Amino acid sequence: CADGHDDHASEAHMHLPQKRAYPSVPLTPPSRPLVWGDVNIIHTTDSHGWLLGHQKPSFPEPNYSGDFGDFASFVSHMKEIALEKGVDLLLVDSGDLHDGTGLTDGYPAGGVDAHDANKFFDKLPYDVLAIGNHELYDYPNTLDIYENFAPKYPGRYLSSNVNITVAGPNGTAVSVPVGSRFAKFHTLFGRKVTALGVLYDFTGNDHNTTVQKVEAMVNETWFKEAIAEEPDFFLLAGHMPVYKDKWPFVFNAIRAVHPTTPIFILGGHTHIRDCVQLDGRSMSLESGRYMETVGFLSANLDHKNSTANITFNRRYLDPNRVTYEYHTGRGNHSFDTWLGQEITRGLNELAESYDLSYLYGTAPQDYSLSRWVSTSPEARTGTDSPSSDPYPSNGSLLTLFIEQVIPVALAINNTRAAIPNIIITNSGELRFDLYKGPFTKNDQLTASPFTDSFLYIPNVTLGVASKVLPTLNKAGANEKRSLEREEELYGRGVVDMRYRAWLEEMDRRDGEVKRAAQNLTLGYVTQDSCPGVGDDTVHAPLPYYGSPDFLSSIPPTGADDTVIDLVFINFIQDQLLGVLNGLQSEKVYADSDVLSYSPFLADEVLGLFAAEKWN
Numbered sequence: 001c002a003d004g005h006d007d008h009a010s011e012a013h014m015h016l017p018q019k020r021a022y023p024s025v026p027l028t029p030p031s032r033p034l035v036w037g038d039v040n041i042i043h044t045t046d047s048h049g050w051l052l053g054h055q056k057p058s059f060p061e062p063n064y065s066g067d068f069g070d071f072a073s074f075v076s077h078m079k080e081i082a083l084e085k086g087v088d089l090l091l092v093d094s095g096d097l098h099d100g101t102g103l104t105d106g107y108p109a110g111g112v113d114a115h116d117a118n119k120f121f122d123k124l125p126y127d128v129l130a131i132g133n134h135e136l137y138d139y140p141n142t143l144d145i146y147e148n149f150a151p152k153y154p155g156r157y158l159s160s161n162v163n164i165t166v167a168g169p170n171g172t173a174v175s176v177p178v179g180s181r182f183a184k185f186h187t188l189f190g191r192k193v194t195a196l197g198v199l200y201d202f203t204g205n206d207h208n209t210t211v212q213k214v215e216a217m218v219n220e221t222w223f224k225e226a227i228a229e230e231p232d233f234f235l236l237a238g239h240m241p242v243y244k245d246k247w248p249f250v251f252n253a254i255r256a257v258h259p260t261t262p263i264f265i266l267g268g269h270t271h272i273r274d275c276v277q278l279d280g281r282s283m284s285l286e287s288g289r290y291m292e293t294v295g296f297l298s299a300n301l302d303h304k305n306s307t308a309n310i311t312f313n314r315r316y317l318d319p320n321r322v323t324y325e326y327h328t329g330r331g332n333h334s335f336d337t338w339l340g341q342e343i344t345r346g347l348n349e350l351a352e353s354y355d356l357s358y359l360y361g362t363a364p365q366d367y368s369l370s371r372w373v374s375t376s377p378e379a380r381t382g383t384d385s386p387s388s389d390p391y392p393s394n395g396s397l398l399t400l401f402i403e404q405v406i407p408v409a410l411a412i413n414n415t416r417a418a419i420p421n422i423i424i425t426n427s428g429e430l431r432f433d434l435y436k437g438p439f440t441k442n443d444q445l446t447a448s449p450f451t452d453s454f455l456y457i458p459n460v461t462l463g464v465a466s467k468v469l470p471t472l473n474k475a476g477a478n479e480k481r482s483l484e485r486e487e488e489l490y491g492r493g494v495v496d497m498r499y500r501a502w503l504e505e506m507d508r509r510d511g512e513v514k515r516a517a518q519n520l521t522l523g524y525v526t527q528d529s530c531p532g533v534g535d536d537t538v539h540a541p542l543p544y545y546g547s548p549d550f551l552s553s554i555p556p557t558g559a560d561d562t563v564i565d566l567v568f569i570n571f572i573q574d575q576l577l578g579v580l581n582g583l584q585s586e587k588v589y590a591d592s593d594v595l596s597y598s599p600f601l602a603d604e605v606l607g608l609f610a611a612e613k614w615n
């Protein structure tokens with residue numbers, strides 16, 4: 001094994017949470033050392049609970065096999081290197097800590113999503129953290145951030161445009177920032193920083209939370225006062241994509257007062273690796289998702305009022321021990337810090353206490369969302385020829401979910417099971433591939449983490465019901481999606497289309513040629529608009545297969561006027577009612593026409609199916 005972890009390799013094949021996230025296969029090391037500057041930033045975003053690292057053996061998963069303990073050791077060593085060099089190194093997170101793995105979503109009854117997993121986050125020396133949209137879908141999660149998480153980072157957990165309503169001193173409701181609106185602090189080497197934490201215009205937030213539009217935020221008095229004094233640099237963290245979103249509102253508001261002050265923007269939300277320069281004295285970085293990327297951004301700052309371009313460098317690191325050891329000059333025996341090992345141990349204990357290795361059944365094959373996955377021996381090195389799992393197909397997780405899993409699971413103990421139905425869900429309900437072999441509670445919550453419920457409207461005619469899906473997808477929506485519709489979906493947090501477009505583009509650009517060469521492992525291949533190469537490790541891109549935004553079960557056969565149950569996931573209720581009312585004029589459907597279809601939630605159906613069919 002490339003980095004001498006043979007004795008642990010067998011652990012990586014177990015279905016239980018790993019005792020240690022050693023890569024089980026040889027990993028490609030980074031292509032070159034990092035370029036350090038006077039100011040350096042390590043960036044995480046959209047981690048969604050992936051603190052135990054990616055544990056499956058098929059590529060590209062081993063690229064991301066470092067766990068949060070490894071990351072903590074990496075950060076400690078990088079801090080030491082920064083100290084030796086006499087430069088600043090900041091640690092920044094851009095939000096979305098909730099929803100995505102068993103560690104966040106596998107909490108016992110009465111618990112709160114991510115409450116326990118977030119305790120490991122606060123063991124790291126984050127300088128600034130920003131709130132994400134997944135902190136806002138459910139009020140109890142936001143309240144937990146407000147009461148328990150933000151106070152761990154006094155003044156540094158930023159929610160510049162996000163409020164929560166809580167009980168005030170005399171019992172009256174008050175709307176207050178979830179964290180702080182802004183932070184002003186000095187770095188270790190005395191640089192003055194003004195930081196913000198901005199959320200994009202999210203509209204899917206729960207009651208008693210508010211998100212102010214970005215353009216309104218920059219007109220607030222507190223904002224104008226916060227940016228009035230010139231710092232050595234602005235640090236704009238935020239759960240907002242660096243491209244095609246509203247960073248320019250914040251950037252321009254600052255530039256109107258400080259035309260030359262350096263600005264670092266650390267964005268997130270679209271799950272992609274991206275970099276943009278809004279001018280020569282600023283750089284904006286977005287560092288992927290699911291702890292599949294750790295971003296590194298550095299700059300050599302010059303003197304006040306200088307108008308010269310600043311030299312920035314950015315890098316997208318694959319979070320694994322080979323990467324971490326390479327950049328810190330450590331070997332396998334000198335890499336782990338006490339804190340790192342404690343975090344790894346604690347995460348595994350949490351996985352155990354949540355019973356994440358509970359076995360539902362054994363998956364007969366891999367099922368993928370948009371990419372090829374295979375467990376053939378060649379796939380271990382990422383060099384076999386890809387098999388085809390587009391949607392719809394037998395290898396597509398979307399097909400399995402909508403055509404088999406949901407119909408089987410929702411029929412369990414259901415008095416309406418004999419009534420023909422059409423079931424519709426958003427494809428974003430599924431978040432990750434499902435791999436051949438033991439299918440555990442952790443795998444269930446990783447593939448489908450949301451506690452969304454299944455609802456129905458009875459007595460919809462088959463003629464109307466069968467038009468709902470094409471209308472939702474607006475036949476050919478991927479090519480011709482109307483701006484209005486895209487904005488509405490985007491506001492509710494639906495960004496899967498941006499991530500998918502990114503994967504598609506990297507495959508189209510040079511996928512076939514790079515894969516055919518068979519000398520590269522599979523992974524992300526980024527082309528952003530910043531100078532130089534961003535990916536730290538060179539890979540061949542994964543083959544990409546597109547999928548629609550919405551999925552439907554196979555419709556029953558019958559005449560157009562046959563009445564059926566129209567079943568759907570609650571996340572899409574508003575859109576579905578809108579479409580239904582546009583398709584027929586006999587009845588105006590409202591929330592009061594919607595009934596509960598099943599007690600089972602979206603984060604249970606794969607497990608129910610596996611227990612019934614995969615044993």
Ligand SMILES: Nc1ccn([C@@H]2O[C@H](COP(=O)(O)O)[C@@H](O)[C@H]2O)c(=O)n1
Nearest residue numbers: 133426428429450452493494495496571
């Ligand atoms: N209850 C929910 C909440 C979200 N989704 C899906 O998640 C996507 C947004 O997540 P990001 O990580 O991209 O912010 C969105 O596309 C929804 O499809 C859901 O299904 N149910």
